[in-house]
Amino acid sequence: MADPEVAATGTAPPPSTEVLRVEHIAKSFGPITALRDLSLHLGKGEVLGLIGDNGSGKSTLMKTICGFHKLDTGRMFLNGEPYQPKSVDDARSKGVDTVYQDLALIDELSVYQNLFLRRERVLRPLPLLANREMRKRARAALDDIGINIPRLTSPVARLSGGQRQAIAVARAISGEADILLLDEPLAAMGAKEGALILELVQRLKEEADVSLIIVAHNYVQVLEICDRVNLIQDGTIAFDKPTAETSLDELNEIVIEQYRRARQEALADEAEAAARRDASAA
Numbered sequence: 319m320a321d322p323e324v325a326a327t328g329t330a331p332p333p334s335t336e337v338l339r340v341e342h343i344a345k346s347f348g349p350i351t352a353l354r355d356l357s358l359h360l361g362k363g364e365v366l367g368l369i370g371d372n373g374s375g376k377s378t379l380m381k382t383i384c385g386f387h388k389l390d391t392g393r394m395f396l397n398g399e400p401y402q403p404k405s406v407d408d409a410r411s412k413g414v415d416t417v418y419q420d421l422a423l424i425d426e427l428s429v430y431q432n433l434f435l436r437r438e439r440v441l442r443p444l445p446l447l448a449n450r451e452m453r454k455r456a457r458a459a460l461d462d463i464g465i466n467i468p469r470l471t472s473p474v475a476r477l478s479g480g481q482r483q484a485i486a487v488a489r490a491i492s493g494e495a496d497i498l499l500l501d502e503p504l505a506a507m508g509a510k511e512g513a514l515i516l517e518l519v520q521r522l523k524e525e526a527d528v529s530l531i532i533v534a535h536n537y538v539q540v541l542e543i544c545d546r547v548n549l550i551q552d553g554t555i556a557f558d559k560p561t562a563e564t565s566l567d568e569l570n571e572i573v574i575e576q577y578r579r580a581r582q583e584a585l586a587d588e589a590e591a592a593a594r595r596d597a598s599a600a
């Protein structure tokens with residue numbers, strides 16, 4: 319819904335209500351610590367960009383919020399209430415939906431069947447699937463995004479990576495979620511499909527009833543569509559700024575600095591190992 323104040327000034331107000339809060343969470347996989355003491359918040363109608371190096375913990379964070387992983391320690395709150403999703407379906411029933419980086423479409427099912435996966439519509443009173451209705455709604459959802467997928471009855475195995483991603487995004491968006499987590503939704507998309515998804519995010523943002531966290535590697539896109547950007551480094555949030563207060567140069571500089579530090583540490587480790595070798599040889 320258009321806010322008259324926003325229309326008058328042309329700028330979005332700061333998020334007034336917090337829909338999600340993550341406090342000091344940690345998650346390990348055996349000896350690997352993927353998330354450590356990580357805190358994050360998301361305002362209503364806000365688009366938060368999550369950036370960070372490969373393996374820094376972005377997907378693990380998304381999968382923890384959406385109920386796929388259980389957290390080891392820490393707490394989460396949804397609309398101010400304690401939030402402990404038991405499963406992805408449980409999170410979805412509470413309004414948190416996800417597009418995974420590793421997609422989760424079922425190859426053998428058709429486009430429309432994938433769109434309604436796990437929330438199939440049935441004809442009452444008979445327990446039959448309402449296929450015609452699902453096809454109609456699937457077409458409307460894809461038209462809404464503007465992605466052209468000619469045959470909704472084709473198995474998704476025959477689609478391109480970008481088309482598959484578009485379906486995953488359409489599924490999440492048509493699901494009436496309050497919070498959408500998009501893990502690299504643009505990664506496999508061509509320029510045209512990517513632009514359509516960005517446009518859609520823009521539209522969702524204007525309607526302001528959905529809040530989004532978008533994982534992305536392209537800083538230009540992050541600065542264009544997000545209200546705020548968080549950088550995750552070694553499993554924790556190392557940088558949190560409104561996009562209006564940062565720049566491509568600043569984001570690049572942080573990442574370059576990170577590489578410099580990692581390289582120096584690697585060189586220091588090597589020198590130490592060499593010194594140890596020399597000492598034991600002497």
Ligand SMILES: Nc1ncnc2c1ncn2[C@@H]1O[C@H](COP(=O)(O)OP(=O)(O)OP(=O)(O)O)[C@@H](O)[C@H]1O
Binds near residue numbers: 352373374375376378
């Ligand atoms: N199921 C798992 N089992 C074991 N280790 C895992 C698992 N999932 C993630 N990890 C490890 O946790 C760390 C964080 O991984 P994660 O997938 O969250 O990174 P990411 O930031 O999403 O990286 P990318 O940009 O490459 O997608 C990595 O060291 C990864 O190997």
Ligand SMILES: [Mg+2]
Binds near residue numbers: 378419501
């Ligand atoms: Mg990832």
